[in-house]
Amino acid sequence: MAILDVKGCTKTFGGLVAVKDLNISLRQGALYGLIGPNGAGKTTIFNLITGVYTPDEGTITLAGHEIQGRKASAIARLGISRTFQNIRLFGSMTVLENVKVSQHMRKSQGLMDAILRTSRLREEEERIERDAMELLKIFHLDERAHDQARTLPYGSQRRLEIARALATEPKVLLLDEPAAGMNPQEAVELMHLIKRSRDDFGVTVLLVEHNMKVVMGVCETIQVVDYGETIALGAPREIQEDPRVIEAYLGGA
Amino acid sequence: MKKAAFWIAALAVLGGLQLFVRDIVGAYNYQILVLVGINIILAVSLNLINGYTGQFSIGHAGFYAVGAYTCAGVVVYGQEAIRGATGFLPELGQNTVLLLVGLLCAAIAAGLAGLAVGIPSLRLRGDYLAIVTLGFGEIIRVLILNVEAVGGARGFSGIPQLSNFFWVYLGVVVTVVTVHNLVQSSYGRAFISIRDDEIAAEAMGVDTTRFKVLSFVVSSIFAGIAGGLFAHFTMYLHPNTFLFTTSFYLIIMIVVGGLGSIEGAITGAILVTVLLEVFREFGAFRLVNFAILLVLIMIYRPTGLLGSWTLVRAGRRPGRAA
Numbered sequence A: 001m002a003i004l005d006v007k008g009c010t011k012t013f014g015g016l017v018a019v020k021d022l023n024i025s026l027r028q029g030a031l032y033g034l035i036g037p038n039g040a041g042k043t044t045i046f047n048l049i050t051g052v053y054t055p056d057e058g059t060i061t062l063a064g065h066e067i068q069g070r071k072a073s074a075i076a077r078l079g080i081s082r083t084f085q086n087i088r089l090f091g092s093m094t095v096l097e098n099v100k101v102s103q104h105m106r107k108s109q110g111l112m113d114a115i116l117r118t119s120r121l122r123e124e125e126e127r128i129e130r131d132a133m134e135l136l137k138i139f140h141l142d143e144r145a146h147d148q149a150r151t152l153p154y155g156s157q158r159r160l161e162i163a164r165a166l167a168t169e170p171k172v173l174l175l176d177e178p179a180a181g182m183n184p185q186e187a188v189e190l191m192h193l194i195k196r197s198r199d200d201f202g203v204t205v206l207l208v209e210h211n212m213k214v215v216m217g218v219c220e221t222i223q224v225v226d227y228g229e230t231i232a233l234g235a236p237r238e239i240q241e242d243p244r245v246i247e248a249y250l251g252g253a
Numbered sequence B: 001m002k003k004a005a006f007w008i009a010a011l012a013v014l015g016g017l018q019l020f021v022r023d024i025v026g027a028y029n030y031q032i033l034v035l036v037g038i039n040i041i042l043a044v045s046l047n048l049i050n051g052y053t054g055q056f057s058i059g060h061a062g063f064y065a066v067g068a069y070t071c072a073g074v075v076v077y078g079q080e081a082i083r084g085a086t087g088f089l090p091e092l093g094q095n096t097v098l099l100l101v102g103l104l105c106a107a108i109a110a111g112l113a114g115l116a117v118g119i120p121s122l123r124l125r126g127d128y129l130a131i132v133t134l135g136f137g138e139i140i141r142v143l144i145l146n147v148e149a150v151g152g153a154r155g156f157s158g159i160p161q162l163s164n165f166f167w168v169y170l171g172v173v174v175t176v177v178t179v180h181n182l183v184q185s186s187y188g189r190a191f192i193s194i195r196d197d198e199i200a201a202e203a204m205g206v207d208t209t210r211f212k213v214l215s216f217v218v219s220s221i222f223a224g225i226a227g228g229l230f231a232h233f234t235m236y237l238h239p240n241t242f243l244f245t246t247s248f249y250l251i252i253m254i255v256v257g258g259l260g261s262i263e264g265a266i267t268g269a270i271l272v273t274v275l276l277e278v279f280r281e282f283g284a285f286r287l288v289n290f291a292i293l294l295v296l297i298m299i300y301r302p303t304g305l306l307g308s309w310t311l312v313r314a315g316r317r318p319g320r321a322a
């Protein structure tokens, strides 16, 4: 059974059909690429899956439960996390606190424990801090842990977004153009981190990316969309040779 | 226990000061000192919703009024019964019970009012809260004007003096410790995440509506307590104390001191309360002075004196979740 199943989803904005009768099926542990020209509807698909928008038609199921129409925070707590194409960090918070926010939902602290700052709460805070620092180490952000997130260089901000998303302990991780603005060396490092997210954290990854080296190097399956519809689906090699894909990229853009 | 020691020390210091402070500073300054304390409670609590959570409430005076009138009403009309039930206690003990019962009712009433205002207006994105809180403040004032039992337009007199420096500054300590602990916990991180980026906060599993309402209700509860402490200090309430200008001055306090900083809210409360006294002879022109102060702060120190976050620079980022 698929961990995430998008079935027959359509989303229109006014007269514009951004996503049209789309299907995506992610098997547990997949590294799955979603590519297509600008404006193809990729980010809209992410917004549908994460509950920012509700599909006009179709269903989205996570591990067998329908999730479309639920609040974004509820969907996040059910196990879908994401990064944003235009970075959306908590800019005034430190790098460490950004990750800590995501841990909140795992074990919610009691209000009275918080107000009275009980020993139970302080132990919990220590545990949260330890886990957060460990995650930051993996993402090579531990040295900047106490700096404001908005002061990080671009590539580090993108890595922090992934770390923050992983801290929610998701089943499925959606990455929206994580390599955008990265230099080649950072992009290589990113590829390792994405693979590691699957191998060490057990998440299923859905990756939207324009950097073909990253997509082809990371993904086992790739789905190509254009004008909100699927035009190709297959292994990286098949996709690279598909005439409809070449047409969409070269002819369309 | 470090905590027990802290509270015993706080009680001892405040109780000790209560014995001398009025004689040392004089009656006039004593009055201002107590007023400063009440405004610290109001500013620190308003800062929770406006500074930390990034929502814009401009009706804090409404919750202050709910607390003041509830506390005074409960005490004035319930005092016979409460004194009867606590007849075995000395006068000071009876007064303490009376004040605490009044403050509890004030906190509950203001908290419920916060819930009633917060749930419908905070579920929506955007600045509905500003509009609704503004309306709420005015509605409460007009309601009070028409309730004869609490004096209506004549004002509510005959309120026993139960509150003083000790109680007000105990209120300050409780408020500061509560807000400080709250913002240092996962609740505080949720509040700030909403302020920084609501869409990202939702995506990380923060139920933004729930945390906005929570922040607003806690903020309202403390405004209610401030109201009760005020009522039993001045012994007289008038609806005009709770005009929109009161909310406006509270906003100035937190913006001047620094949004999202407890020290900032305290500094702002002290500064603005004292300046208001200094400028008293200016009458209505005081408002102009403060508007100018606000503009200067926005230009030369947009983070406020002690804050780290500004309305201008880090304003909300709605729009598409790209």
Ligand SMILES: Nc1ncnc2c1ncn2[C@@H]1O[C@H](COP(=O)(O)OP(=O)(O)O)[C@@H](O)[C@H]1O
Residues within 6 Å of the ligand: A013, A016, A018, A036, A037, A038, A039, A040, A041, A042, A043, A044, A045, B320
């Ligand atoms: N909130 C919105 N309102 C109106 N149009 C939108 C909205 N979000 C996306 N679109 C439109 O939907 C189409 C798909 O956009 P998007 O999903 O961002 O594409 P991609 O991520 O593949 O570049 C574009 O034409 C875009 O302008």
Ligand SMILES: [Mg+2]
Residues within 6 Å of the ligand: A042, A043, A044, A085, B322
């Ligand atoms: Mg996009």
